[in-house]
Amino acid sequence: MLCSELLxxxxxxxxxxxxxxxxxxxxxxxxxxxxxxxxxxxxxxxxFPLFIYNGDKHIIFSNEYExxxxxxxxxxxxxxxxxAELFLFGSTIGGKTFFPNINNLDPGSILKIKCGTHSIxxxxxxxxxxxxxxxxxxADEFLVHLKNAIKRRVDLFEKNxxxxxxxxxxxxxxxxxxxxFKGKLEVLSFKSDLLAADQDRDVLIAKEIANLxxxxxxxxxxxxxxxxxxxxxxxxxxANLRLRNNRYIITGHYGSELLQGDFVHLIPKSALDLFYQxxxxxxxxxxxxxxxxxxxxxxxxxNLYSLQFGKRLNTVRNxxxxxxxxxxxxxxxxxxTIEHLIRNFxxxxxxxxxxxxxxxxxxxxxxxxxxxxxxILRLLLSMPPDYLIKDNMKFYNYLFSNHLSELNGIxxxxxxxxxxxxxxxxxxxxxxxxxxxxxxxxxxYYDCINYLKNSELDFINIETFSNYVxxxxxxxxxxxxxxxxxxxxxxxx
Numbered sequence: 001m002l003c004s005e006l007l008x009x010x011x012x013x014x015x016x017x018x019x020x021x022x023x024x025x026x027x028x029x030x031x032x033x034x035x036x037x038x039x040x041x042x043x044x045x046x047x048f049p050l051f052i053y054n055g056d057k058h059i060i061f062s063n064e065y066e067x068x069x070x071x072x073x074x075x076x077x078x079x080x081x082x083x084a085e086l087f088l089f090g091s092t093i094g095g096k097t098f099f100p101n102i103n104n105l106d107p108g109s110i111l112k113i114k115c116g117t118h119s120i121x122x123x124x125x126x127x128x129x130x131x132x133x134x135x136x137x138x139a140d141e142f143l144v145h146l147k148n149a150i151k152r153r154v155d156l157f158e159k160n161x162x163x164x165x166x167x168x169x170x171x172x173x174x175x176x177x178x179x180x181f182k183g184k185l186e187v188l189s190f191k192s193d194l195l196a197a198d199q200d201r202d203v204l205i206a207k208e209i210a211n212l213x214x215x216x217x218x219x220x221x222x223x224x225x226x227x228x229x230x231x232x233x234x235x236x237x238x239a240n241l242r243l244r245n246n247r248y249i250i251t252g253h254y255g256s257e258l259l260q261g262d263f264v265h266l267i268p269k270s271a272l273d274l275f276y277q278x279x280x281x282x283x284x285x286x287x288x289x290x291x292x293x294x295x296x297x298x299x300x301x302x303n304l305y306s307l308q309f310g311k312r313l314n315t316v317r318n319x320x321x322x323x324x325x326x327x328x329x330x331x332x333x334x335x336x337t338i339e340h341l342i343r344n345f346x347x348x349x350x351x352x353x354x355x356x357x358x359x360x361x362x363x364x365x366x367x368x369x370x371x372x373x374x375x376i377l378r379l380l381l382s383m384p385p386d387y388l389i390k391d392n393m394k395f396y397n398y399l400f401s402n403h404l405s406e407l408n409g410i411x412x413x414x415x416x417x418x419x420x421x422x423x424x425x426x427x428x429x430x431x432x433x434x435x436x437x438x439x440x441x442x443x444x445y446y447d448c449i450n451y452l453k454n455s456e457l458d459f460i461n462i463e464t465f466s467n468y469v470x471x472x473x474x475x476x477x478x479x480x481x482x483x484x485x486x487x488x489x490x491x492x493x
Contacts, residue, residue: 007028019041024152029061036115039112040111044374045374045377046095059113079099106122157184165190170255174209187216199431235486253371254371256414259388308458331383413426445477
C-alpha cells in the first residue's frame with residue numbers, strides 16, 4: 001500500500017517519475033515548496049478518481065466532484081454532447097463528466113502545475129499480448145498476484161469482511177484467500193428483504209461454501225447496507241451515495257467483465273467489426289447482437305428526444321471508436337473496458353442507478369476489489385483474448401479445474417455453470433434475489449415532468465415523455481428520470 005513516507009522518499013530520490021507505478025488505488029497531490037511545483041497524479045489505470053476543474057485561471061482538484069461545485073464561480077451548466085454519450089453508451093466516455101470544465105485525470109498521468117502554467121506527462125508503456133505463453137503459466141501468475149493483493153489489504157485490518165454470493169467471482173477470491181488470514185475473515189451475504197435466508201439462492205450457496213471452509217457466515221438484509229433500494233427515488237439517492245458505511249468489504253466486482261469475457265459485450269458491434277480481425281481473435285457475432293452495449297446504442301424510443309438531441313446522438317456515436325483507437329495496449333477492447341467500467345462518471349450500463357452501478361468510482365472508496373489490482377490488470381492485458389472470451393471462458397475454467405477444485409462440488413447461480421465446458425454445476429434451487437429488487441420511480445417521474453417544464457434542459461420531448469405514465473421502469477424513461485433527478489441534485493449543492 002502507498003504511504004506518504006514512501007512517496008516523499010521516492011520523490012526526493014528520483015522525482016515524480018515513480019508516481020504512477022505503485023500498487024493500490026490512490027491519487028497523489030504533492031507540493032514542492034522549494035521549486036514551487038504542485039504535482040497531481042494517479043495510478044497506472046486511474047482506478048481511484050481525481051476530478052480536476054480547469055477554468056477562469058483556477059485549478060481545483062478533489063476525489064469527489066461535489067466539493068468543486070461549491071466554488072462560487074463554478075458554472076453548473078452541462079455539456080449536452082456528454083449527456084448524449086450517456087444515452088448511447090450507458091456512461092460518458094474517456095474520463096469526462098457532464099461539466100465541460102471538470103474531467104477525471106487520465107490514467108497514469110502526472111500533472112505538474114507551476115506559476116499558473118501546467119503540463120502533463122503520461123506513462124507510455126504499452127502491454128503486448130503474449131500469444132506464446134501457456135494458459136497454465138498465466139494461471140499461476142494470476143493466483144500469485146491475487147493472493148499478494150489480498151495480503152496487502154488484510155494486513156491493515158483487525159477483521160476482514162468478504163461479500164460472498166452464489167456467483168463465481170467472490171468464490172474465486174475466497175478460494176484464493178491465504179490460509180494464514182482466514183482467521184481474520186468474516187463471510188457476509190446480502191439477501192432480499194422479501195426472502196427468507198433459506199429461500200435466497202445466493203445465500204444458500206454462500207452458506208455451503210462458508211461451511212465447507214469453516215468460516216463464520218453472517219446474513220444481512222440488503223436494505224440495511226443499501227437502503228436506497230427501498231426508498232422512493234429522489235435527489236436523496238445521490239446525497240446518500242456519498243455516505244460511508246464505515247466498513248471495508250472485499251468484493252468480486254468486475255470479475256465477470258474482466259475474466260469471463262463480458263468485456264466483449266460492452267463494445268458496440270460496429271466497433272468490434274473494425275477491430276476483431278487485427279486482434280487475432282473471433283467473436284460470436286450472434287452473441288454480440290444480444291450485447292447490452294449494442295442494444296442500448298440503438299435508441300428504441302427516438303421520439304422521446306428533441307430533433308436537435310437526435311443529431312447530437314449521431315455526432316457522438318464515433319466517440320467510442322476514437323476512444324478504442326487511442327488505447328495504447330494491444331488488447332484495445334479490454335483496455336477500453338477497464339477504463340469504461342471503472343472510471344465512468346455516471347453509469348447506466350447495468351440497469352441504471354438503482355442497479356448500484358451509478359458512479360462506480362464511489363465504490364473504490366469503501367470496497368476492496370482485487371480484480372482491479374494493477375498487477376492483475378497488466379497480466380490480463382497480456383493474455384491472448386481467446387482465453388477471456390465468454391463463449392469458451394478458457395481461463396476461468398482452467399482456474400477452477402486445476403487450482404480451485406475444493407469448491408467445485410458446490411453449485412453456482414452464475415451462467416458460468418450452464419456452459420458445456422464448465423467444471424461447476426448451475427442450480428435453480430432457491431429464488432434469484434435480483435428478481436425481487438423493486439425500484440420506485442413513480443413520484444420521481446412526475447417530479448421530472450414538472451422540472452423539465454421549467455428548466456433549460458431542452459433535449460427531452462416533454463409531450464412524449466408525459467405519455468409514459470405507468471411505464472416508469474422502461475429503460476429509456478428510467479435513464480431520463482435518473483439524469484434529470486441528478487441535475488436537480490447538483491443544483492441544490
